[in-house]
Amino acid sequence: MTTHICLVSAQAAPNLLPVLDPELKPKEVALLVSEKMRKAANALSTVLKELGIRTTTVPLEDEHSSSVIEEALLKIASEREGEEILLNLTGGTKLMALVAQTVAQAANWRSFYVDMDTDAVVWLDKTPGKKLAEQLRLPHYLKSYGFELPDSPVRPQITRDQHDLMHTLITQTGSLEKPLTQLNWLTQLAEDKKQLKIEMSDQQAGNHSLEALLRHFTEAGLLQVNQNTISYTDEAARDFVKGGWLELHAYKCVEAITGETGIRDKAANLTVIGGGVKNEMDIAIMARNRLFVIECKTAHMDRPEAPKANDTLFKLSEICRRVGGLGTRGMLASYRPVADSERKLARALNIELVCGQDLKNLRDQIRAWISAKSRS
Missing domain, CATH: 3.40.50.10770 (Hypothetical protein VC1899 like domain (Restriction endonuclease-like))
Structure with missing residues (x-):
């Protein structure tokens, strides 16, 4: 023995x-x-x-x-x-x-x-x-650091309509940035009010860029537009419209490279609880016997109502340190570009950044990130 x-x-x-x-x-x-x-x-x-x-x-x-x-x-x-x-x-x-x-x-x-x-x-x-x-798989790894998983890890299935919509949003990052900001804001209002409907102003309803973007989401079966009213199909659809689509896109990229990079386990929207504190991870990956965490943001982080990029980076760094130990790595995938000062902070915190137009190559970026030797 x-x-x-x-x-x-x-x-x-x-x-x-x-x-x-x-x-x-x-x-x-x-x-x-x-x-x-x-x-x-x-x-x-x-x-x-x-x-x-x-x-x-x-x-x-x-x-x-x-x-x-x-x-x-x-x-x-x-x-x-x-x-x-x-x-x-x-x-x-x-x-x-x-x-x-x-x-x-x-x-x-x-x-x-x-x-x-x-x-x-x-x-x-x-x-x-x-x-x-x-x-190692996610549940045992996270439990070994004293964290409980109240729910089973989510490994989402992506529909063809969602796939096509995400492709459009990623490949047209520059032209869709402004209307997506408006739609994010409207959808956040609906969520804050716990509603599946939200009224647009006449100016918003007459915005051709927003109108074209809403058509993409309508074709994917996520919402309907009747005059000035946006109606979301259900809460899951509302979450997808608000930014959940980028999390699904990142998860799809991870799924595509799972075999070649030796990814052992992966999950989306993972919640862990330790010491009475709830921590949420958009994407969690178990590879090379260590934890990788991806945070996804579609909101403008320079707006007063949105989480600031610096705050997001510090929060991600803290989650990596507390939840998964010293070997844990973090990545911020942002639909919006970030400032040079925030890039410097990300480097100091050992956080990988994939922002704006770079999202078109997110799969390659994740592959290189997971395969790279530790910098710490």
């Missing part, structure tokens, strides 16, 4: 990935846990148990004491005499790792480190490294 000893830290993935690898999967995992990491250990333990792996939590009364750490490790060893023990040195504090490696050498345990940039196990006994099998 094989046991993994894991040093718990805020980053769950390096402890979870080797456990899921068929060649390394243990019967039991012993979690060495400081007081500060108790919540992280509970989340990781929950996932391990769901995966059918016996889990033992070994609390450290003082993670700053080498003797306390050594005593805890020796206790694990004495209770598993004659069993194979593998020590995962990726997590924990530096002191925990140093003491654990010293004990491992004395006890003849094999030790390894998970390199998250290469998705490989690095053995400390100079055994050739091993590429980890990509087994």
Whole structure:
């Protein structure tokens, strides 16, 4: 029987990935846990148990004491005499790792480190490294960071009419930008009023560009126009018109490159709850054993009533940091161009930008983004 000893830290993935690898999967995992990491250990333990792996939590009364750490490790060893023990040195504090490696050498345990940039196990006994099998899916990954999914991940199906409409909106980005801004604003008003109808002003109703855009949405079966009144087919149609179409377009791009990029799992409109706080992700992708998050915006972010581009970038960066750990990557797909200052902020926050006319190449941009080496 094989046991993994894991040093718990805020980053769950390096402890979870080797456990899921068929060649390394243990019967039991012993979690060495400081007081500060108790919540992280509970989340990781929950996932391990769901995966059918016996889990033992070994609390450290003082993670700053080498003797306390050594005593805890020796206790694990004495209770598993004659069993194979593998020590995962990726997590924990530096002191925990140093003491654990010293004990491992004395006890003849094999030790390894998970390199998250290469998705490989690095053995400390100079055994050739091993590429980890990509087994992670969104629910277990997110749960390992302490987040619950109140609903099952959504993997939407796109109709032919929706596909054709999205193609029109993407290929005519420049000419449709102004009328789409008006339609977004009207549709947001309808949603705020919890209505499926909204009245246009005479000026809006007489706008030829808006009239032409409304025809596209009418042909797709999403709304009807009667004189000055826009009537949405249902709430889902209203959401699509307000900007949900760009999320579906991004999801369609992800779906198209799933096989070639090794995407393990994907979802749209994913809601996760942690610490009583709800976090929403337009598109969530599991690839290369890490989480990728795409935020989609069709509103003018320089308008008073709209979320500002800087706020959107900071919010996306915070979601990436809290929900998926240090390896998580974020992308903002915006129908509108953003200012140079906002591009600089995106680079500083390690957020990928695909804006305006660049959306025509969104599939290629996502492919390159997912395949790129980490910049952090």
